[in-house]
Each structure stands twice: as C-alpha cells, then as structure tokens.
Amino acid sequence: MKQTCITLLLVIAGLIRAQLIAPLEGIENKDWFVVNYVDRDTSSGDSTDYHCGNLTYDGHWGTDFVLRDFRQMDDSVYAVAAASGRVYFTHDGDFDRSKQADTGGYGNFVSIDHGDSLFTLYAHLRKNSLLVQVGDSVTQGQRIALVGSSGKSLHPHVHFEVYKDGWIVDPFGLQCDGFPSVESMFNVAPVYHNELQYISSSVAPDTLHLDDLREDPRQTHITSGDSYITYWVHGLSIDSGDVTRADWYEPSGTLWHSDSFTFDVGYRYWWYYTYIYGPVIQKNIPFGSWHVKSYVNGNLFDSVSFTIGELGVEDGRKVELLLSPNPARDYLLVPTPLKDVKIFDILGKQVQTRIAMADALRIEWDQLRAGVYYLSGKNEAGKELILKFMVE
Ligand SMILES: [Zn+2]
CATH class of the missing domain: 2.70.70.10 (Glucose Permease (Domain IIA))
Structure with a gap:
C-alpha cells in the first residue's frame, strides 16, 4: 500500500x-x-x-x-x-x-x-x-x-x-475521435483550428510577388506616379476548388474590374492577390476614394479602401524643399517629429527601402541611390507632410 x-x-x-x-x-x-x-x-x-x-x-x-x-x-x-x-x-x-x-x-x-x-x-x-x-x-x-x-x-x-x-x-498528444487517447503535454493546448480565417489584407503600388506579400506591403494612398495597384489578402485554410474574387469599385461606386481565381490545391497559409493598372498606364483612371471587396466562394471575406491622387498637390499637404544637411550620410534631420514615414522617388513611386529608424527628428534608411526624393509622414497633429530632399 x-x-x-x-x-x-x-x-x-x-x-x-x-x-x-x-x-x-x-x-x-x-x-x-x-x-x-x-x-x-x-x-x-x-x-x-x-x-x-x-x-x-x-x-x-x-x-x-x-x-x-x-x-x-x-x-x-x-x-x-x-x-x-x-x-x-x-x-x-x-x-x-x-x-x-x-x-x-x-x-x-x-x-x-x-x-x-x-x-x-x-x-x-x-x-x-x-x-x-x-x-x-x-x-x-x-x-x-x-x-x-x-x-x-x-x-x-x-x-x-x-x-x-x-x-x-507530439506535445499535442493524440485526439482522433473527439477525446484524447494520448494526453496533451500542454497546460492549455492551443485549439485545433482548420477553418477558413482572415489574417490581413491591404493594397500597395506595383505588381507584387509572394515574397513581397510575406512582408505585409501596405500603402493606401496610390499616386499619379504608380503603374500598378495590387490588392492582396492573407488567410488560413483554403481548400482545393475554393474560388476567391476581388471586385474593384471606383469613387462613383461603379464596378471597375473583377478578378477571380480558383485554388487547385488547398493551403493552410495562403495569399490571394490581383492587380489593376495605375495612373501611369491607365490614364483615365478616376482619382478619389476606391474600395475593393473580396469574396471566398461568393461570401464577403474582406473589404479595403484606398485613394488615388496626385502626389504632393492635394489640399492640406505642404511641400517644402529641404536639402539633407549631410548628403553623404544615410539620415535626414527633419524640422518636426514625424511618424508613418515613407520615401518616394521623383516620379512619386514609393522606394522599397526599409527605414531603419524614424525617431522624432532623425530618419535613417537602408540605402538610397543619388537622386531627389520625397518623404511623407504624419506630424503630431496627424497632418501629412511631404518633404523633398536630395541624396548626393
Ligand atoms: Zn516546422
């Protein structure tokens, strides 16, 4: 005993x-x-x-x-x-x-x-x-x-x-008929989940590839300098035979374009993406507020909004000429604290560089070739500012 x-x-x-x-x-x-x-x-x-x-x-x-x-x-x-x-x-x-x-x-x-x-x-x-x-x-x-x-x-x-x-x-044990035949080793095991689920979505300029999408590219202001506009959505558990569709609505509310895609293989971790021509190629594309609605098997799955407009000339934006105080260095001193910083080239195309630091008054980036750039960011009041600078 x-x-x-x-x-x-x-x-x-x-x-x-x-x-x-x-x-x-x-x-x-x-x-x-x-x-x-x-x-x-x-x-x-x-x-x-x-x-x-x-x-x-x-x-x-x-x-x-x-x-x-x-x-x-x-x-x-x-x-x-x-x-x-x-x-x-x-x-x-x-x-x-x-x-x-x-x-x-x-x-x-x-x-x-x-x-x-x-x-x-x-x-x-x-x-x-x-x-x-x-x-x-x-x-x-x-x-x-x-x-x-x-x-x-x-x-x-x-x-x-x-x-x-x-x-x-297997720390999850074994649980095939609804009850565990081998106990889980977890204190509280993550729930088994194999249903369709939304993770994230956005639009971004340019034609994007899967490797780009893994980075979560998002830019909801498309400019007159963009050639393409890509909508993408990222989710869990899509089955073979499932149909995704994206409907693009122009500012008047009229359907501009519709794309659909049938998955011939199921994926646990998936992306669906599709693009339309931007203002550089599609000269008559209306500026203003756009919407994309996406569907899986006819059921609304996601909805995103974005704007198309001229770079730097909208109301409420301020364009200043500012030369980098030290053009040989990869940083810029700005006159006011900024957040959500993005860098565009002279054509208005967003430069796909990573900003290493955007801390108050000093902004660092990975590498920019010589040229003139625009930098957009929001000030403390949330107002978007655009600064122009030069890298020598
Ligand atoms: Zn693994």
Missing part, C-alpha cells in the same frame, strides 16, 4: 513538470497560428496530424507556430521557454530573413533540458537575438530569443520540437 502511494506521487510530479506552454508570446490565432503539426504517420508518403487531420506534411517532426508576416517579425516577437529547465544547446549566426524551404536546417536555435529526459527545441530564431547561453537556468515563459526566419524557413515562425526519453513526441 505504501509503495503504491509513493509511485502515484512520482507520476503526478512527473506530469506537473511536463506541462508546457506555447513557445512564443502573443495571442493564439491572432498573433500566431499553428500551421503544421507533428506528422504522426511514420510511413513515407503519408501524413496525419494529432487530430487525424491534414495540418502537417510528410516527415514534419515538430509544430510550426507561424507569425502573420515579416513586418510583425521586425516588431519583435519573443520565443519563450515552454517549461523551466536548463539551456542545453544553442546555435546563432545564421541569416534570418529566409523565404525558401530548399536548403538549411534549424537555423538559429535553442534547446532546453527540462529534466526527466524531457527536452524542447526552438528553431528558426532571429540572428543575434539569443538571450540565453548554454547552462543558463530558465523559468517557464522566460524570453529566450526573437522569432525569426533562419534556416529552412518560408515565414517567420518557431519550429518547436519535444523529445521524451530520446524520442521525438
């Missing part, structure tokens, strides 16, 4: 220690999405997730917690220790903006030893973002690094692996 009690206590202690939390910060199904689970089917060529669904792929031995896009990655999302333990292994130094899944492995990663032969691993982290070293003690929920897209990675995400007694295991 006494022996039984001791055994029972040990088992309970083991279970408590194994309780995991999600390996990153943020809100489930809003800030991140489980896109691929562990492939429970060990036979080659077949795959099944813990729910006997298809949210996995053949040979995927981990769970992918995926961010919305690279913009969110740039805003810093932390991977956290799923349970307390000691850092067992780390790797850092790999490029962290990968958009390809052909080469590379884990990229930058951290592995944690939780005792009782339980280990976790967090892969594809951002370069030089590791906050822990081998041997460090970590507590559950402690930040260990930033989520990135290093190694073999299409999107910023944490590929999360759990090992028990030397074997890789």
